[in-house]
Amino acid sequence: MAKTFPKLVFWGLHAWVLAYVGVLLGAFTIQFVEGEFPCPLCMLQRYGMILSTLGALWVIMQARRGDLTPVRYMQGMGLGVLGAAAGALVSVRQILLHIKPGDPGYGSAVMGYHLYTWALITFYIVVLFVAVLSILAPVGIPEAPKSSGALTLSSIVVWVFVILVAANVIAIIFLEGFAWVLPDDPTSYNLIDQITGG
Amino acid sequence: MDIIILALLLTTAILMVRGAPRKWILTSWIVAFVLMLALFRYHVTSPLDLSF
Numbered sequence: 213m214a215k216t217f218p219k220l221v222f223w224g225l226h227a228w229v230l231a232y233v234g235v236l237l238g239a240f241t242i243q244f245v246e247g248e249f250p251c252p253l254c255m256l257q258r259y260g261m262i263l264s265t266l267g268a269l270w271v272i273m274q275a276r277r278g279d280l281t282p283v284r285y286m287q288g289m290g291l292g293v294l295g296a297a298a299g300a301l302v303s304v305r306q307i308l309l310h311i312k313p314g315d316p317g318y319g320s321a322v323m324g325y326h327l328y329t330w331a332l333i334t335f336y337i338v339v340l341f342v343a344v345l346s347i348l349a350p351v352g353i354p355e356a357p358k359s360s361g362a363l364t365l366s367s368i369v370v371w372v373f374v375i376l377v378a379a380n381v382i383a384i385i386f387l388e389g390f391a392w393v394l395p396d397d398p399t400s401y402n403l404i405d406q407i408t409g410g
Numbered sequence: 411m412d413i414i415i416l417a418l419l420l421t422t423a424i425l426m427v428r429g430a431p432r433k434w435i436l437t438s439w440i441v442a443f444v445l446m447l448a449l450f451r452y453h454v455t456s457p458l459d460l461s462f
Contacts, residue, residue, distance in 0.1 A: 252453045255412055259446045262419045266426065266439060273426050284432075291439060298443060302450055308458050374423045381416045388412050393452065 218355035221345060222275055225354060226369045228268040228292075228341065232261045233369075235334060236376050239327065243383070248319050249398040253306045255384065257331045260299015262377055264338055267292025269370065275354040276366065285353055289342045296338040303332035411449050418442040 239258060242248050250258070271288035274280040306328040310317040317326045325333075345352065357363065388394055389402030422438040 252412075252449075256446060256450050256453070259415055259419065259442070262416075262423075263439070263443055263446065266419070266422055269423060270426050270435065273429065277429060287436075294443065298446055298450075305450075305454065305458075308460060311460070370427060374420070374427060377416070377420045377423050381413070381420050384412045384416050393411050393449070396453075 217348070217352045219357055221348070221352040222272070222354040222356055224341075224345070225268040225272050226366060228338070229265055229272070229369055229373050231334070232265045233373050233376055235261060235330075236380070238322075240379070240383075242319070242322075242327070246320065249387070249400070251318055251397060252394045253302050254319075254327065255387075255394060256302040257299050257306075257328060258380065260295055260302060260335065261331070262380070263295030263298060264292045264335070265295070265373060267295060269373065271354055272356075272366065272370065276356045276363065278356070280354060282349065282353055285349065286346070289346060293339055293342050296335040296342075300332055300335040303328045303335060307332065411445065411452075415442055415445050415449065418445070 236258060239250065239254070243250055267288045267290070270291060271280065271285055274284055274288070306318065310326070319327060322330065356366070386401040386403045387398060389404075389406045391402055395402075418438055419442050422435060422442060425435045425438060
């Protein structure tokens with residue numbers, strides 16, 4: 213168990229990254245397949261998710277290099293919680309904006325909840341996950357596996373996340389265009405409108 | 411502003427993957443975090459119309 217647990221934590225951090233990759237891909241699906249434009253608060257929640265995941269990514273990369281110390285592990289977890297707390301702040305604001313009876317909410321609901329409600333649930337899960345990892349830290353400082361197959365799998369997870377963040381950069385360039393901030397209720401891609409004069 | 415924040419987040423991720431010095435990684439993360447909060451403050455334009 214003493215040898216197994218650090219590896220379990222290592223893969224648990226990958227599950228954290230993969231979970232947010234799934235959530236961000238879901239947001240992309242709603243944006244590009246269903247044609248719903250993300251509002252400024254929606255984008256801010258994505259930033260919270262990415263900030264939070266960067267905490268896990270930092271720990272993973274240091275564990276892979278073999279220079280992860282308990283202090284750096286806690287620093288990474290702190291980044292994860294801070295990112296989740298910032299994202300939750302935005303989620304709560306958006307939930308309260310639409311909490312009155314009869315308000316249809318912003319965008320479409322998924323399994324009964326709007327995306328900002330789901331976002332708050334994910335931020336809460338991150339906080340709980342980090343709490344459990346922190347309690348178990350004396351026996352569970354993440355340790356990377358030695359096998360090349362496992363390291364390749366880890367690299368794939370890491371790069372999928374990085375590519376997804378890069379895709380978000382491209383998407384926001386099209387959404388925001390030459391404006392300083394997003395409009396409150398976007399209905400088109402600003403960059404295309406600005407270039408074509410639409 | 412959103413473009414700057416996301417570009418910073420991408421930069422932070424790449425710095426982490428490439429094993430850049432910790433001070434650069436933390437600085438980039440913190441700047442993105444502060445800008446995100448500032449942008450949130452910018453978008454909060456009115457008090458909530460709620461009474462409990």
